[in-house]
Amino acid sequence: MASVQPKPDRRMGPVGSDTWNAMLDGAEAVLRDEGHAALTSRRIAERIGVKQRLVYYYFATMDDLITELFRRLSERELERFRAARRSDRPLREIWDICIHTTDARLISEFIALANRIEELSAEVVHFIEESRRIQVDALEAALKRAPAANHASAAALAIVATSVALTLTREQKIGVDSGHDDVMALIEAFLARAEPS
Amino acid sequence: MASVQPKPDRRMGPVGSDTWNAMLDGAEAVLRDEGHAALTSRRIAERIGVKQRLVYYYFATMDDLITELFRRLSERELERFRAARRSDRPLREIWDICIHTTDARLISEFIALANRIEELSAEVVHFIEESRRIQVDALEAALKRAPAANHASAAALAIVATSVALTLTREQKIGVDSGHDDVMALIEAFLARAEPS
DNA sequence: GTCTATACACCGATAGAC
DNA sequence: GTCTATCGGTGTATAGAC
Numbered sequence: 359m360a361s362v363q364p365k366p367d368r369r370m371g372p373v374g375s376d377t378w379n380a381m382l383d384g385a386e387a388v389l390r391d392e393g394h395a396a397l398t399s400r401r402i403a404e405r406i407g408v409k410q411r412l413v414y415y416y417f418a419t420m421d422d423l424i425t426e427l428f429r430r431l432s433e434r435e436l437e438r439f440r441a442a443r444r445s446d447r448p449l450r451e452i453w454d455i456c457i458h459t460t461d462a463r464l465i466s467e468f469i470a471l472a473n474r475i476e477e478l479s480a481e482v483v484h485f486i487e488e489s490r491r492i493q494v495d496a497l498e499a500a501l502k503r504a505p506a507a508n509h510a511s512a513a514a515l516a517i518v519a520t521s522v523a524l525t526l527t528r529e530q531k532i533g534v535d536s537g538h539d540d541v542m543a544l545i546e547a548f549l550a551r552a553e554p555s
Numbered sequence: 556m557a558s559v560q561p562k563p564d565r566r567m568g569p570v571g572s573d574t575w576n577a578m579l580d581g582a583e584a585v586l587r588d589e590g591h592a593a594l595t596s597r598r599i600a601e602r603i604g605v606k607q608r609l610v611y612y613y614f615a616t617m618d619d620l621i622t623e624l625f626r627r628l629s630e631r632e633l634e635r636f637r638a639a640r641r642s643d644r645p646l647r648e649i650w651d652i653c654i655h656t657t658d659a660r661l662i663s664e665f666i667a668l669a670n671r672i673e674e675l676s677a678e679v680v681h682f683i684e685e686s687r688r689i690q691v692d693a694l695e696a697a698l699k700r701a702p703a704a705n706h707a708s709a710a711a712l713a714i715v716a717t718s719v720a721l722t723l724t725r726e727q728k729i730g731v732d733s734g735h736d737d738v739m740a741l742i743e744a745f746l747a748r749a750e751p752s
Numbered sequence: 753g754t755c756t757a758t759a760c761a762c763c764g765a766t767a768g769a770c
Numbered sequence: 771g772t773c774t775a776t777c778g779g780t781g782t783a784t785a786g787a788c
Contacts, residue, residue, distance in 0.1 A: 368784080371753075393671045394591075398781065409755060414783060463670055470667035472729070473660050474590045479729055486731050494734070513734030514741045521718035532669065532676055534683050537691070537710030544711045565766080568771075595763065606773060611765065 371416040378416050380406045382427050386464075389427070394467045397424070425478045428468055432485040435459070439492045448496040449553040453545065456523035462531045465524070490516055500552045508548060519545070568613040575613050577603045579624050583661075586624070591664045594621070622674045625665055629682040632656070636689045645693040646750040650742065653720035659728045662721070687713050697749045705745065716742070 371378060384405035389397050399413040399420060417423040438459065442451035472479040490513075497512035508515065522545070526538055568575060581602035585594050596610040596617060614620040635656065639648035669676040687710075694709035705712065719742070723735055 366783090369753095377753080394667060395671055399783085400781075410782095411756080411784090412754060415753075420782070466663065466666045466670065469663045469725070470591060473663060474592060483729055483731055486726065487733065490733060510741050511734075511737045514737035517722060517734045517738045518715060518719055518741075521722035522715055525714060525718035525721070528666070529683065532680055534680055536684065536687060537708075537714045540708045540711035541714045544707050544715075563765090566771095574771080596765085597763075607764095608766090608774080609772060612771070617764070 366418045368418075369415065370418065371412075375416075377408070377412070381413060381416055381423070382430055385423060385427050386431070389467055390461065390464055393463075394471060399423075421475045421477065424471055425475060425481055428478055428481050428485075431464075432481065436485065436488055436492070439489055443492050443496050447553055447555065449500050450549055450555075452493055452496055453519065453523070453549065456520060457526065460523065460527055462524070462527040466528065490520070493520070497552075504552050504554070508552065515548075563615045565615075566612065567615065568609075572613075574605075574609070578610060578613055578620070579627055582620060582624050583628070586664055587658065587661055590660075591668055596620075618672045618674065621668055621672060622678055625675055625678050625682075628661075629678065633682065633685055633689070636686055640689050640693050644750055644752065646697050647746055647752075649690055649693055650716065650720070650746065653717060654723065657720065657724055659721070659724040663725065687717070690717070694749075701749050701751070705749065712745075 381402055384402045385397060388401050388405060392401075397420075400410045402423075403410040403413055413423070417426065435455070438455050439452060442448055442455055445451050468478070468482065472482045493516040494512045497515050501508070501512055510518075522541060526541065529535065530538070578599055581599045582594060585598050585602060589598075594617075597607045599620075600607040600610055610620070614623065632652070635652050636649060639645055639652055642648050665675070665679065669679045690713040691709045694712050698705065698709055707715075719738060723738070726732065727735070
């Protein structure tokens with residue numbers, strides 16, 4: 359699961375060090391605020407106050423840096439999902455992460471980047487499969503306790519929930535909200551049945 | 556709805572001409588095959604066999620070209636939706652467009668680009684609102700004829716359907732398919748109730 | 753670990769001839 | 771309508787000193 363280190367014939371900095379993390383912090387901020395077009399080694403260096411050359415001491419290529427950034431981000435998100443799964447209202451807490459914690463802009467940038475970067479695509483696949491596994495697990499447990507809650511399978515419900523959450527956050531960010539209330543009410547009604555509070 | 560023409564102090568080519576369309580064809584092919592990073596005036600020119608300078612005769616800026624490309628594409632898609640709406644199985648035909656016609660890669664590239672290009676963002680908003688209007692309209696008519704089909708509103712169903720279609724096509728393209736059968740069965744069951752064949 | 757300096761490619765956009 | 775030629779800028783990535 360950890361990164362695989364060096365491709366280039368070049369001295370490389372330690373993975374996980376403070377500077378390494380600071381660079382990913384800078385990269386994340388740039389991607390969030392300015393988008394993929396501005397995600398360059400120069401801009402990252404400028405952001406954290408070092409020289410551009412140093413970026414290539416810690417990361418073999420820009421694609422590696424981007425992949426590493428997604429990995430760090432997705433591991434944090436998976437940890438949130440796992441914690442929510444262990445709580446006493448797992449469905450509500452997982453939904454809360456999907457609809458509130460998720461940054462629609464960041465996700466859309468990564469999805470587009472994954473079209474081009476194969477390593478990143480593999481990381482995205484891993485994240486989708488693992489997060490779905492957690493969600494299906496939580497849903498199956500809930501449906502067992504409240505069997506009349508729905509006719510759909512846990513797997514189907516997980517896909518519907520994540521899809522809808524992504525659409526709502528994305529549309530909200532660009533200023534579309536028609537039908538959002540209705541679909542939120544639908545989700546709320548399901549949660550009330552499947553996980554009575 | 557038509558494009559608004561010139562910003563620059565420069566001679567410009569006719570909107571809608573053969574060369575103009577050929578350039579958008581080239582741009583679409585580049586975006587589909589290589590992604591937004593490769594979508595440059597030089598690459599487009601190379602693709603259709605003209606010189607780079609000519610791209611700036613037909614389009615004021617690259618951002619304009621990209622926006623115009625999305626506009627052309629979305630108008631075609633809306634026309635498909637309208638035709639499906641007029642058919643005798645509107646729900647099934649609209650769903651068929653969502654799940655088959657849509658190019659997941661192209662859409663993700665445009666969404667990422669819209670984060671940066673304001674004109675494009677406005678076009679995306681327009682497309683979402685108009686396509687949703689058509690879908691809600693079709694769903695309302697169907698639910699009127701088969702009231703017991705579902706407890707959810709037409710607006711909620713439209714969002715769920717488009718969200719799920721986008722997720723399925725995107726995941727399929729990167730090689731994830733867990734739960735897809737289940738959710739397709741769910742959609743099929745709904746269609747069987749709301750639009751019996 | 754961090755720096756200066758730099759090679760080299762490519763980009764958007766324009767001037768102006770034919 | 772289409773071209774040649776070019777400017778100014780920015781990108782990735784490397785060599786090698788301190």
